[in-house]
Amino acid sequence: MTLPANRPRVGIIGAGMSGLCMAATLRRAGYRDFVVYEKASEVGGTWRDNTYPGLSCDVPSRFYSYSFAPNADWTRNFASGEEIERYFVRVTDELGLREHIRFDTELASARWDGARYRLRSTDGRTDSVDVLVSATGILREPKLPDIPGLDSFDGAAFHSARWDHSVALKGKRVAVVGTGSTGVQITGALAGVAKPLYLFQRTAQWILPMPRLPYSPVSRAALKLVPGLNKLSYLGYQRIMELIFGHAVIEPGWQRDAVSALCRSYLRTTVRDEELRAKLTPPDEPMCKRLIMSTAFYPAVRRRDVQVVTDKIVAVEPKGVRTADGRVREADVLVLATGFDAHAFLRPMELVGEHGVTLEQAWRDGPRAYRTVAVPGFPNFFTLIGPHSPIGNHSLIAIAETQANYVLRWLDELSAGRVRRVAPTTEATERFNSDLRDSMSGTIWTSGCDSWYLGPDGVPELWPWTPARHRRMLAEPVPTDFELA
Numbered sequence: 001m002t003l004p005a006n007r008p009r010v011g012i013i014g015a016g017m018s019g020l021c022m023a024a025t026l027r028r029a030g031y032r033d034f035v036v037y038e039k040a041s042e043v044g045g046t047w048r049d050n051t052y053p054g055l056s057c058d059v060p061s062r063f064y065s066y067s068f069a070p071n072a073d074w075t076r077n078f079a080s081g082e083e084i085e086r087y088f089v090r091v092t093d094e095l096g097l098r099e100h101i102r103f104d105t106e107l108a109s110a111r112w113d114g115a116r117y118r119l120r121s122t123d124g125r126t127d128s129v130d131v132l133v134s135a136t137g138i139l140r141e142p143k144l145p146d147i148p149g150l151d152s153f154d155g156a157a158f159h160s161a162r163w164d165h166s167v168a169l170k171g172k173r174v175a176v177v178g179t180g181s182t183g184v185q186i187t188g189a190l191a192g193v194a195k196p197l198y199l200f201q202r203t204a205q206w207i208l209p210m211p212r213l214p215y216s217p218v219s220r221a222a223l224k225l226v227p228g229l230n231k232l233s234y235l236g237y238q239r240i241m242e243l244i245f246g247h248a249v250i251e252p253g254w255q256r257d258a259v260s261a262l263c264r265s266y267l268r269t270t271v272r273d274e275e276l277r278a279k280l281t282p283p284d285e286p287m288c289k290r291l292i293m294s295t296a297f298y299p300a301v302r303r304r305d306v307q308v309v310t311d312k313i314v315a316v317e318p319k320g321v322r323t324a325d326g327r328v329r330e331a332d333v334l335v336l337a338t339g340f341d342a343h344a345f346l347r348p349m350e351l352v353g354e355h356g357v358t359l360e361q362a363w364r365d366g367p368r369a370y371r372t373v374a375v376p377g378f379p380n381f382f383t384l385i386g387p388h389s390p391i392g393n394h395s396l397i398a399i400a401e402t403q404a405n406y407v408l409r410w411l412d413e414l415s416a417g418r419v420r421r422v423a424p425t426t427e428a429t430e431r432f433n434s435d436l437r438d439s440m441s442g443t444i445w446t447s448g449c450d451s452w453y454l455g456p457d458g459v460p461e462l463w464p465w466t467p468a469r470h471r472r473m474l475a476e477p478v479p480t481d482f483e484l485a
């Protein structure tokens with residue numbers, strides 16, 4: 001029986017990079033009945049929340065853009081956080097997405113009632129949708145370190161994703177905890193501003209020298225004049241990223257050797273002081289943790305007014321940070337660049353699927369999705385940048401686009417009335433996850449290090465194949481992998 005054509009009403013959770021991607025994909029395909037629920041009062045997600053000094057993206061800007069919304073105006077090869085946030089605001093307005101966004105609306109729950117999802121926001125408002133798309137991002141929930149005495153600090157203390165811009169930094173004693181991408185960028189920006197700057201490093205990180213270079217007005221004008229150049233540049237960067245990093249992280253080969261050699265020689269040639277170099281030499285392989293790109297960090301930590309502290313932090317005290325050697329580094333400002341809970345997914349929101357089973361229950365043993373985009377037992381529910389998406393040093397925008405287009409394929413099926421309810425089978429999901437696990441062993445992430453890439457069971461929650469394989473896998477839905485009604 002063919003059901004009457006009926007465009008489903010779609011709910012999207014989050015107006016960050018991937019939520020906007022889904023919204024734009026729907027609008028471009030002619031869908032109008034969709035709502036984006038956004039807990040804040042502006043778009044941008046992690047790019048709205050993170051405003052720390054030195055913030056920039058580690059994916060080239062011409063590739064870290066929606067393919068359908070090229071930006072000839074990028075001012076640098078690696079755009080600053082502020083510029084990226086402006087880009088998302090502009091795309092939102094230019095593509096007419098703002099009218100679909102319900103700002104200041106945090107969803108508390110979504111419950112499948114057998115036909116639709118009943119939604120409730122934290123302030124008690126209700127709504128219902130036929131299809132629900134989670135676009136809640138991965139770097140959303142700041143992770144505070146478990147350091148005794150954190151609350152006792154007399155000065156200003158904040159997480160890097162909640163930067164307090166009212167706090168003056170010039171000439172102040174600043175302590176930064178954490179040497180991930182964030183701590184490294186902050187150090188590069190605050191060296192010479194803070195006096196002194198203490199960088200508390202638990203584990204050294206490999207750094208790839210990637211200079212941030214401005215684009216000339218001429219090249220920007222050329223890209224505006226000839227839009228094809230923008231496309232060419234996008235494709236060029238995509239090819240390079242996929243050829244180098246796409247392979248380096250998943251299998252041994254010249255790409256891995258080249259990145260590794262470059263990181264090692266950069267450290268050797270840039271940090272001549274042996275004691276400092278020993279401190280900065282990571283115990284693991286380059287790319288085991290997410291690779292950091294910077295040319296500002298090593299020059300920063302070579303300064304006399306910047307100190308890399310490797311003694312274990314034992315407590316924060318009113319005057320500063322105490323380390324295991326008994327020393328207290330006194331500070332006026334304490335910055336916690338300690339990362340995010342990358343496994344929060346929709347939490348704290350509650351999602352209830354068939355038979356009253358919550359996503360929390362379904363994911364008791366760790367997040368498992370069908371091909372990164374759907375979950376058995378949760379009909380008409382899709383995830384963007386969900387579990388095992390190919391996020392390792394790749395453009396998340398490109399990944400989100402692939403996934404949004406996949407969701408669109410199912411929406412078209414629903415619209416045409418060919419199906420009303422779509423959920424992947426447990427069997428297909430398990431098969432996919434078992435293949436994933438079997439393929440993890442050659443990846444660099446299993447070479448022995450701790451990072452936000454690893455799940456609670458120590459298995460990387462990443463994609464062990466090439467980004468191209470992800471695109472191919474999601475190019476067409478496989479109906480036999482689904483329970484359709």
Ligand code: NA7
Pocket residue numbers: 139145146147177178179180181182183200201202203290313337338339340450451452
């Ligand atoms: P990351 O990459 O998770 O880095 C967090 C850093 O904080 C890392 O150096 C941690 O050391 C350190 N950390 C965490 N807890 C503690 C405690 N208790 N004591 C000392 N040091 C601690 O987060 P970022 O914000 O830098 O980057 C996240 C992503 O954003 C990044 O990968 C890019 O994709 C953009 P550890 O290495 O665990 O020893």
